[in-house]
Amino acid sequence: MILKFTDVDYTYHTLAGETEALKGLNFDILRGQFVSVIGPSGCGKTTILSLAAGILQPTGGEITRGGGDCGYMLQRDALFPWRTVEENIFLPLEIRGTKNAAEKSRALALAEKYGLKDFLKKRPGELSGGMRQRVALIRTLAAGAELLLLDEPFSALDYQTRLEVCDDVQAIIKNEKKTALLVTHDISEAIALSDKVIVLSARPARVVAEHDITFGDGTPKSRRNSGRFAAMFEKLRDELGI
Amino acid sequence: MKKQTTYSQGHVEFLKNVRRKKIIIWTARLGLLAVIIGAWELCAQFELIDPFVTSSPSRVVATIGELYATGNLFYHIGITLMETITGFFAAVITGYGVAVLLWMSDGARRVFEPYIVVLNALPKIALGPLIIIWMGTGYTAIIFMTVIVAIIVCIMNTLTGFLQVDGTMLMLMRALGANKRQTLCKLVIPSSLPQLMNTLKVAVGLAWIGSIMGEYIVSRAGLGYLIVYGGQVFRLDLVMTATIILCALAGAMYAAVALLEKLVTK
Numbered sequence A: 001m002i003l004k005f006t007d008v009d010y011t012y013h014t015l016a017g018e019t020e021a022l023k024g025l026n027f028d029i030l031r032g033q034f035v036s037v038i039g040p041s042g043c044g045k046t047t048i049l050s051l052a053a054g055i056l057q058p059t060g061g062e063i064t065r066g067g068g069d070c071g072y073m074l075q076r077d078a079l080f081p082w083r084t085v086e087e088n089i090f091l092p093l094e095i096r097g098t099k100n101a102a103e104k105s106r107a108l109a110l111a112e113k114y115g116l117k118d119f120l121k122k123r124p125g126e127l128s129g130g131m132r133q134r135v136a137l138i139r140t141l142a143a144g145a146e147l148l149l150l151d152e153p154f155s156a157l158d159y160q161t162r163l164e165v166c167d168d169v170q171a172i173i174k175n176e177k178k179t180a181l182l183v184t185h186d187i188s189e190a191i192a193l194s195d196k197v198i199v200l201s202a203r204p205a206r207v208v209a210e211h212d213i214t215f216g217d218g219t220p221k222s223r224r225n226s227g228r229f230a231a232m233f234e235k236l237r238d239e240l241g242i
Numbered sequence B: 001m002k003k004q005t006t007y008s009q010g011h012v013e014f015l016k017n018v019r020r021k022k023i024i025i026w027t028a029r030l031g032l033l034a035v036i037i038g039a040w041e042l043c044a045q046f047e048l049i050d051p052f053v054t055s056s057p058s059r060v061v062a063t064i065g066e067l068y069a070t071g072n073l074f075y076h077i078g079i080t081l082m083e084t085i086t087g088f089f090a091a092v093i094t095g096y097g098v099a100v101l102l103w104m105s106d107g108a109r110r111v112f113e114p115y116i117v118v119l120n121a122l123p124k125i126a127l128g129p130l131i132i133i134w135m136g137t138g139y140t141a142i143i144f145m146t147v148i149v150a151i152i153v154c155i156m157n158t159l160t161g162f163l164q165v166d167g168t169m170l171m172l173m174r175a176l177g178a179n180k181r182q183t184l185c186k187l188v189i190p191s192s193l194p195q196l197m198n199t200l201k202v203a204v205g206l207a208w209i210g211s212i213m214g215e216y217i218v219s220r221a222g223l224g225y226l227i228v229y230g231g232q233v234f235r236l237d238l239v240m241t242a243t244i245i246l247c248a249l250a251g252a253m254y255a256a257v258a259l260l261e262k263l264v265t266k
């Protein structure tokens, strides 16, 4: 197990009042699993990722991490436009002070393996939206993250790119044997990509249902083409109450 | 984007058009200048205006020649330039430093905010007598005036640039575990570079205001001194000459900053 939430509460305090975002939230993620979280908007999904990343501390309950760093991939790629692709990929190494020859060549090998070789010296502005998300993923992986936290990383892309990129990202994560926690509001994306889907209630979020998804051969395409896709979709829709 | 080498007919036409428009604009600009100078000179020659009060281009040229011959031209220009440029750099560098400190500490920012607002609103010339008493009548006083005029805007503009950094990028830095110094050096400073260039442009104008204002209050040399002196002894040729030199210098300094901007933000 790489991450476990036990009765986790989180409350935001602002001058305007307090917002109970999570209340008694329980779930766990096994190493190597690809887990998606779906829920109504504003229910506390981003809060879950921030807690998992350690950016926020829970106001109640306990979060157990099974070792390994977390990497965060955000809705927008947050590539620094004044740095080249290569320099963007090195950013996490610089921040951890591990920008040595070995780490650099490991990061570059990863970039080349996933088709960024010709783009290394380019600036993010010269890349397509899909390519930029791939760079953002490689940056996260280059940091040596074991658990990838993905906050609607595809929602800024147009539909066609989105299909391509989410398949692409899932394949890379599986291939590198990393664990992923993906937040999305797209039910079909969750079914196509995940080993497990967690359905959340409206705020304060708690787990309504968990589904292990086993059909298909593990690729998003086989999932989408499977006859069981539609039934699963309906079920998740019901549970979300839409 | 790659530079194309062969273009279609339509694109060649387009480029030609753009170039033609550019030439027209520049011709008009220079033409306007020539018309103004010409009209000024002619009006003065035919005494439609009194050249004793308005001076004239030929008298300005003569005055420049005279100043040059007595070795005073570059002396006065040099003094004013030195004051302005020193004050400019002092204001920009100190202002940047203060902005960094204020960005580093939320508490400090909130404590100092009202002071900065008041100092910004204060007409700096009101400090003239104090500055003379504190700093004497040499050029330290004028440089100090220049710094005071420019620095508050430098601080405020720079800080605004720092605070406008993209939220997602800040979040990324936090998730990567970056400390304040790393966030500053790797994200905040590079991403606020365009804002810094804007600040420099504004500071050029303010530095000139500061130095000339300083010279108005106290000075024994410099272009501002020439203007005040010329006014007192009713030598308006001198006033006009100094003003025109000032225009040229201020324009050149602005152009230098604009060039710098082009180089760093390309």
Ligand SMILES: Nc1ncnc2c1ncn2[C@@H]1O[C@H](COP(=O)(O)OP(=O)(O)OP(=O)(O)O)[C@@H](O)[C@H]1O
Binding pocket: A012, A013, A014, A019, A021, A040, A041, A042, A043, A044, A045, A046, A047, A048, A203
């Ligand atoms: N920094 C904050 N201060 C106060 N309240 C916050 C803050 N961040 C989030 N909230 C509130 O907490 C609740 C959960 O927010 P969160 O961002 O986790 O939801 P989400 O499920 O990610 O939403 P979305 O679907 O819009 O991405 C929301 O009601 C939000 O308004």
Ligand SMILES: [Mg+2]
Binding pocket: A045, A046, A047, A151
């Ligand atoms: Mg969110």
